[in-house]
Amino acid sequence: MNQIPLVDLKAAHAEVAHEIRAGFDRVLADTAFIGGEEVRAFEREYAEFAGTAHCVGVANGTDALELALRASGVGVGDEVVLPANTFIATAGAVARIGARPVLVDCLPDTLLMDPEAALKAVGAATRAVVPVHLYGQCADAGELAARLPSHVKVVEDAAQSQGAARNGRTPGSGGIAATSFYPGKNLGAYGDAGAVVTDDEETADLVRALANHGGVAKYRHDVAGFNSRLDGLQAVVLRAKLARLAEGNAARRAAAARYDELLAGPVSDGRLIPPVTARGNVHVWHLYVVRVGDAERDALVGKLNAEGIGAGVHYPAPVHLTPAFSHLGHGRGEFPHAEQAADRMLSLPLFPQITAAQQQRVVDALTDALC
Ligand SMILES: *Cc1c(COP(=O)(O)O)cnc(C)c1O
Numbered sequence: 001m002n003q004i005p006l007v008d009l010k011a012a013h014a015e016v017a018h019e020i021r022a023g024f025d026r027v028l029a030d031t032a033f034i035g036g037e038e039v040r041a042f043e044r045e046y047a048e049f050a051g052t053a054h055c056v057g058v059a060n061g062t063d064a065l066e067l068a069l070r071a072s073g074v075g076v077g078d079e080v081v082l083p084a085n086t087f088i089a090t091a092g093a094v095a096r097i098g099a100r101p102v103l104v105d106c107l108p109d110t111l112l113m114d115p116e117a118a119l120k121a122v123g124a125a126t127r128a129v130v131p132v133h134l135y136g137q138c139a140d141a142g143e144l145a146a147r148l149p150s151h152v153k154v155v156e157d158a159a160q161s162q163g164a165a166r167n168g169r170t171p172g173s174g175g176i177a178a179t180s181f182y183p184g185k186n187l188g189a190y191g192d193a194g195a196v197v198t199d200d201e202e203t204a205d206l207v208r209a210l211a212n213h214g215g216v217a218k219y220r221h222d223v224a225g226f227n228s229r230l231d232g233l234q235a236v237v238l239r240a241k242l243a244r245l246a247e248g249n250a251a252r253r254a255a256a257a258r259y260d261e262l263l264a265g266p267v268s269d270g271r272l273i274p275p276v277t278a279r280g281n282v283h284v285w286h287l288y289v290v291r292v293g294d295a296e297r298d299a300l301v302g303k304l305n306a307e308g309i310g311a312g313v314h315y316p317a318p319v320h321l322t323p324a325f326s327h328l329g330h331g332r333g334e335f336p337h338a339e340q341a342a343d344r345m346l347s348l349p350l351f352p353q354i355t356a357a358q359q360q361r362v363v364d365a366l367t368d369a370l371c
Contacts (some may be wrong), residue, residue, distance in 0.1 A: 004349045004358050006310035007184045011353040012248075016240040020190075023236030030232075038235035043195075045242055049163070051170035052177075052197040054204035057230030058211050061159045061180020064194035065093035067228065068178040069128055071196070071206045072153040074099050078127035082157075083113035084318040084330075085338035086132040089180075090157050091319045094130075101328065102126070103320050105335040109276040111289070111345075112139040114337075119147060128153045133161035133171055135314070136186070136252070136286035137277055142169045158197075160286035162186045163249045167280040172197035181238055186252070186286050187245050189234040251352035252285035258356060259288055259348060262363040271370045273344075287314055288350040294343035296371050301346060303369040309362055312347045 013020075027038055039057050047055035058064050074080060076098035082090050085106040094101045104117035113131050122129065129152060131139035138161055145154040158164075158171035159180035171177035179185075181193035196207045206223075209216050214225030241248075256275075266272040273291040277283050292300055297313075304311040318338040320330035332339060348362055 003308040004310060004354075004362060005351075006312050006347065006349050008349075008351045008353055009183055009188070011351065012188070012241070015244065016237075019240040020237055023240065024233060027232040027236055032232045034229050034231050036232045036235075038232045038239065039230050042230070042235040042239045042242070045239060046195060047197060049242060049245065050172060050177075050197045051165075052172045053199045054197065054201060056196045056204055056207045056211065057235065058194045058196060058207075059228040059230065060192040061178060061182060061185075061194040062089040062093050063211070063228040064178035064180065064196050065090065065130070065155070065157060066096055067207045067210050068155045068176045068196045068198075069093060069097060069099070069130075070210055071203050072128055072155050072176060074127045074153075074155075077125070079123065079125040080128045080130060080155075081118050081121045081126060082130040082319075083118075083132055083134075083338070084320050084335040085111055085113075085315075085341055086134060086157065086319060087159070087315060088319060088322060088324065089159075090130055090132055091325055093178075095325075099127070100125075101319070101325065103328065103330065103335065105337045106341065108337045108340075110137065110278045111135070111337070111341050112137070112278065115140055115144050115147075118144065122148065122152055126152050128155045130155050130157050132157040132159075133164060135275065135289055136160055136164055136284040137281045138164050138166035138169075138171060140166060140278070141171065141175070142167065145175060159185060159194075161284060163245055163282075164284045165282045166278070172199070174199055176200070176203055181234070186249060186284055187238065187241055190237045191234055193230055193234040193238065195230070248352035249284040252350060253283065255350055255352075255354050255359060256283070256285045256288055258359050259350075259363070262359060263290070263366075266367055266370055272366075285350055287347045289314060289345050289347050291341065291344040292346055293371060294340070297344055297346060300366070300369050304362075304365055307365050309365055310349050311362075313342075313345060314347050316342055318342050
């Protein structure tokens, strides 16, 4: 039986294999393992793609978030507002600084952070708000920034939204955003990698220093930092894949539109809720997340997986219901939209190379199994 993975990394690799081998040879010949020409070139190219003045390549997306938060002035004891419906790393980056994650609910339709709830959660100790551009579409970071008091910065979690925009604004423009190049992301490395993008030069310099032991030059340490650098081999991979990212995102949009069509039946008879795109969004479909009945979700995932279909759940527990963040003291019922979504969501296979026939098989299997 042919498998349909959630993300087909083999198909993605086949498109760039030659280019990557040639690039690896360049790096090996130069022994430019950390930093170097490939990294600088990638940073220039990604900044241009992202529509920001600066890009700093770092070791992974969680570090990128931590660095963006630190460079925005977040320190020990500060509060940072973020959505309960996100990947755990958003809260983890805040916790590692010694700051306190303040969780808010998501909107019931798009499942993005509720901006009114975020504004209400802001207090005297709040230093930053982290809108998460979940599943490939942007939360309204621009409007949020305009409405926040001046002591609070917006730090965008753009790990899932490479190439997305909202009302013409891209993540990080006019502010700061962190992204991840984990292999399964829209732009994926062959290992861990991430980046911080910003329009502000001083902030970019600070991120670069913090990520390199606090040094602006070798053995000159102005601030206490740590080590989170992008390596040359990953930059080769990222450059080759970045050149195809716009095309890949367009293919994801086409595949999402095809799912919308194929799922029209179960949507109209109320058995399934399709993903909702907020107005003004250019969605890049990192994930195609539908919602089904909470009593049947786990069984559906099991049935699809048994048929070789890589359906997943992103994510089965909102941040406040994970043991790691139980000390925040929230119980079930406090963030009902995030909780309900976590019980009902189901991610369908989606990647640029997915075929119409594969999507038909996914939908046939899903509709057969739906109550
Ligand atoms: C992937 C991801 C991260 C973390 O990135 P890593 O590179 O895995 O550290 C953070 N936030 C969100 C929303 C993510 O999807």
